[in-house]
Amino acid sequence: MYGGGNVFESMKATALADEDPIKLAEFEARIDRGEKIEPKDWMPQLYRKQLVRMIEQHAHSEIIGALPEGTWITRAPGFKRKLALMAKVQDEVGHGQLLYSAAETLGKSREQMLDDLVSGKSKYSNIFNYPAFTWADSCFISWLVDAGAIVNQVANSKGSYGPYCRALERICAEEAFHLKYGHHCVIHLATGTKIQQKMMQEAVTRWWPPMMHFFGPSDKISVHSEILMKWKVKMASNDECRQQFLDMYVPKIWELGLELPDDKLRKNPETGQWEFTEPDWEEFKRVINGDGPCNKERLAVRRIAEERGRWVRKALLAPNAKYVAPLA
Amino acid sequence: MSLKSLDPRVGRLHISEQEGNLETPKGVLDQFETYEAFVQVKEGKSLDHVGPVHAPNEEMAFLFAKEQFTRRGSFCNALCIVKTENILMSEYSDNKISVYDAVVTNPTGIITEEFEIFHLFKRGKQHRYIGTVNALNFDDALANSKVFYPSEKPVYNVWVVNSKDILTSDDDDRDIWDTLKEKQYREAIDYKGQDLIKAYKEKIAQD
Amino acid sequence: MNTEAIKDLLYKIADDQLILGHKNSEWTGFGPLLEEDIAFSSMAQDKVGQSWQFYKILNELGETDPDTLAFMRNAEQFHNCQLVELPNGEYDFSLIRHFLFDTAELIRFSMLSESSFEPIALLSKKIKGEVKYHTMHANIWIKQLGSATSESISRLQASLDYAIPFALGIFEPSKFEEELKQEGIFEGEAVLKATWLGQIEGIIDQTALKMPSLDQSHLGLGGRYGTHTDHLQPLLDEMSEVFKVDPTADW
Numbered sequence: 001m002y003g004g005g006n007v008f009e010s011m012k013a014t015a016l017a018d019e020d021p022i023k024l025a026e027f028e029a030r031i032d033r034g035e036k037i038e039p040k041d042w043m044p045q046l047y048r049k050q051l052v053r054m055i056e057q058h059a060h061s062e063i064i065g066a067l068p069e070g071t072w073i074t075r076a077p078g079f080k081r082k083l084a085l086m087a088k089v090q091d092e093v094g095h096g097q098l099l100y101s102a103a104e105t106l107g108k109s110r111e112q113m114l115d116d117l118v119s120g121k122s123k124y125s126n127i128f129n130y131p132a133f134t135w136a137d138s139c140f141i142s143w144l145v146d147a148g149a150i151v152n153q154v155a156n157s158k159g160s161y162g163p164y165c166r167a168l169e170r171i172c173a174e175e176a177f178h179l180k181y182g183h184h185c186v187i188h189l190a191t192g193t194k195i196q197q198k199m200m201q202e203a204v205t206r207w208w209p210p211m212m213h214f215f216g217p218s219d220k221i222s223v224h225s226e227i228l229m230k231w232k233v234k235m236a237s238n239d240e241c242r243q244q245f246l247d248m249y250v251p252k253i254w255e256l257g258l259e260l261p262d263d264k265l266r267k268n269p270e271t272g273q274w275e276f277t278e279p280d281w282e283e284f285k286r287v288i289n290g291d292g293p294c295n296k297e298r299l300a301v302r303r304i305a306e307e308r309g310r311w312v313r314k315a316l317l318a319p320n321a322k323y324v325a326p327l328a
Numbered sequence: 329m330s331l332k333s334l335d336p337r338v339g340r341l342h343i344s345e346q347e348g349n350l351e352t353p354k355g356v357l358d359q360f361e362t363y364e365a366f367v368q369v370k371e372g373k374s375l376d377h378v379g380p381v382h383a384p385n386e387e388m389a390f391l392f393a394k395e396q397f398t399r400r401g402s403f404c405n406a407l408c409i410v411k412t413e414n415i416l417m418s419e420y421s422d423n424k425i426s427v428y429d430a431v432v433t434n435p436t437g438i439i440t441e442e443f444e445i446f447h448l449f450k451r452g453k454q455h456r457y458i459g460t461v462n463a464l465n466f467d468d469a470l471a472n473s474k475v476f477y478p479s480e481k482p483v484y485n486v487w488v489v490n491s492k493d494i495l496t497s498d499d500d501d502r503d504i505w506d507t508l509k510e511k512q513y514r515e516a517i518d519y520k521g522q523d524l525i526k527a528y529k530e531k532i533a534q535d
Numbered sequence: 536m537n538t539e540a541i542k543d544l545l546y547k548i549a550d551d552q553l554i555l556g557h558k559n560s561e562w563t564g565f566g567p568l569l570e571e572d573i574a575f576s577s578m579a580q581d582k583v584g585q586s587w588q589f590y591k592i593l594n595e596l597g598e599t600d601p602d603t604l605a606f607m608r609n610a611e612q613f614h615n616c617q618l619v620e621l622p623n624g625e626y627d628f629s630l631i632r633h634f635l636f637d638t639a640e641l642i643r644f645s646m647l648s649e650s651s652f653e654p655i656a657l658l659s660k661k662i663k664g665e666v667k668y669h670t671m672h673a674n675i676w677i678k679q680l681g682s683a684t685s686e687s688i689s690r691l692q693a694s695l696d697y698a699i700p701f702a703l704g705i706f707e708p709s710k711f712e713e714e715l716k717q718e719g720i721f722e723g724e725a726v727l728k729a730t731w732l733g734q735i736e737g738i739i740d741q742t743a744l745k746m747p748s749l750d751q752s753h754l755g756l757g758g759r760y761g762t763h764t765d766h767l768q769p770l771l772d773e774m775s776e777v778f779k780v781d782p783t784a785d786w
Binding site: 012013028033036040041063067070071073075080084087097101109110114118131132133162170174176177180184187188190191257296297299304306310316319322325328 | 422
């Protein structure tokens with residue numbers, strides 16, 4: 001699961017000027033034709049750097065994203081929910097695997113990416129720095145955070161980089177189950193007993209502000225993002241994604257009798273745009289830079305998992321092993 | 329003092345503050361080598377590349393690929409594993425030009441090795457298994473493949489693998505996928521909530 | 536057919552699968568390698584799924600519904616062997632338990648595929664294939680780690696030494712061994728145990744590990760009739776925490 005709102009590298013003014021103009025023209029023509037770029041193709045440094053960062057952040061978001069829902073994996077009520085949640089959390093790890101592999105084709109090793117995650121150097125989707133207090137919180141995440149991620153993923157699946165597209169195709173197929181499962185859980189709680197309804201409403205109230213942060217701040221149009229859009233690296237603006245999400249899901253939330261903690265939230269009948277209270281971007285910045293409720297825990301858990309598994313990996317490594325990056 | 333969490337599993341990990349803050353960089357190959365996996369979903373369907381796994385050896389790669397790439401669906405007929413290092417790759421072409429246009433040699437006719445051929449028919453899609461050629465080496469395999477597996481559609485990339493480098497699942501082991509179609513809990517179709525929403529709306533309307 | 540004997544058999548199988556599947560699901564997201572994390576999670580789901588199918592047969596025989604059976608009983612009402620309720624420890628213990636238990640389970644389902652009680656025979660035939668993958672996985676892991684480094688070998692040995700007495704609790708004879716045998720429902724724990732031992736030793740022989748002695752104390756026995764370690768009740772409390780918020784609610 002991943003929401004965009006990621007920080008793109010700031011571009012050096014002369015970066016593109018250093019690139020071979022003929023190769024650059026061929027590269028751009030290929031993208032304009034709608035043909036995908038594959039790992040062995042020539043690509044501008046900026047394209048490679050931005051993509052590695054984007055795909056890597058997406059991968060980290062999946063691995064860390066497994067943790068808030070995993071909070072409830074041992075406590076899911078009933079067989080149906082138990083099996084489904086086990087499968088869903090497994091899928092997040094699976095998506096991480098697919099995405100790291102895609103990023104690897106661009107030249108960064110999985111070892112380096114995992115190191116950058118646990119050191120805090122690389123970022124992941126901020127929403128996972130919040131705690132899943134109740135079963136209903138895990139249901140909110142399964143439905144609406146996944147829904148947000150799908151908006152982003154569907155957009156990116158039309159991007160230009162072959163390996164990322166292939167990974168996203170598999171991911172989107174599995175997300176269909178996640179979305180349905182999450183919605184199913186929320187419907188049951190929201191239309192269930194008084195206790196269930198209260199649990200769900202409280203979770204919604206808690207998670208709505210981080211959800212509004214999910215797609216990131218308004219991106220100012222710059223030369224930078226224009227080039228990334230031309231290269232089909234950035235496929236939709238943060239605002240566009242947020243509007244799409246609100247349009248698809250606020251009515252579905254309201255139809256269950258759930259209230260959202262924003263009096264301003266409404267669809268403007270004239271503009272067709274959703275209006276809302278501007279999210280607190282200072283909080284967003286604070287949390288993404290380490291000061292959220294769960295940042296420490298998320299990274300500590302990942303560190304421990306890597307550390308305690310070290311003896312296993314060391315034992316299995318063949319002495320004559322030689323690394324070759326995945327091909328596609 | 330161990331890390332407290334809302335997740336009881338995390339509590340049971342007994343993570344001390346010191347341990348939780350320790351970052352130990354990974355050595356080279358901590359995540360092993362990679363293997364590419366290929367799946368044939370059903371008898372008669374194509375064998376297609378599905379993606380890579382990191383694994384210390386072929387046996388493990390098979391175990392991993394089975395769950396990463398075939399835990400969904402109704403059937404799986406075969407799973408193949410090749411160490412990435414053993415896949416020889418042609419150049420890439422684009423824009424309706426076939427990579428075979430650049431293959432100008434004729435087959436040598438020297439049949440010392442057996443190779444398996446995979447074609448990419450569209451950039452962004454997966455490589456597909458085409459068939460076997462008997463040839464001298466990689467270049468000869470391409471020359472053979474051009475003759476024996478001509479394609480109307482342009483081929484944008486070719487993978488060539490020596491047959492002995494491919495691990496294929498045993499026919500006898502097909503039963504490991506027997507229960508695949510029973511796992512409805514992983515499929516979107518198993519979750520129908522509209523009736524509940526409808527009933528809720530009716531109840532609200534009545535109140 | 537002797538329904539009490541059949542239920543006894545079904546309960547212990549279902550409870551074993553549920554508890555072990557539940558324990559193994561704790562590794563999801565915490566595994567030593569992403570790919571192995573994914574594989575181990577699948578096997579945990581298989582076990583929980585299998586337990587569900589066995590509870591459904593119990594339900595058809597007049598016991599209450601599967602969710603209630605799984606989420607509302609207390610420790611002394613469970614019939615799992617003690618092995619499956621033990622804490623996960625580190626990956627060495629979990630792998631050893633996986634190896635010991637799943638080897639027995641594949642043999643059990645192979646035997647039960649011939650059962651005169653059709654629902655069990657059908658289910659066993661159906662799930663045998665997926666359990667075969669579990670033993671494939673376990674055997675490969677034990678053979679490789681059991682011959683690798685001094686650390687992996689000593690860890691596995693320590694776990695094996697600790698686990699074996701508990702593993703013997705899998706084969707505790709049922710009150711209905713004779714009836715089950717006579718009616719052709721199940722050939723019995725003694726046959727299962729003997730076959731299991733041969734297979735376990737066969738794999739251990741291919742490693743640097745040594746089979747611990749089997750003449751142990753009675754540590755590890757009693758699970759089949761409700762005598763459990765201190766670990767089971769907290770496990771059940773946790774597993775049923777949300778369900779018990781309202782057992783009559785539709786979650």
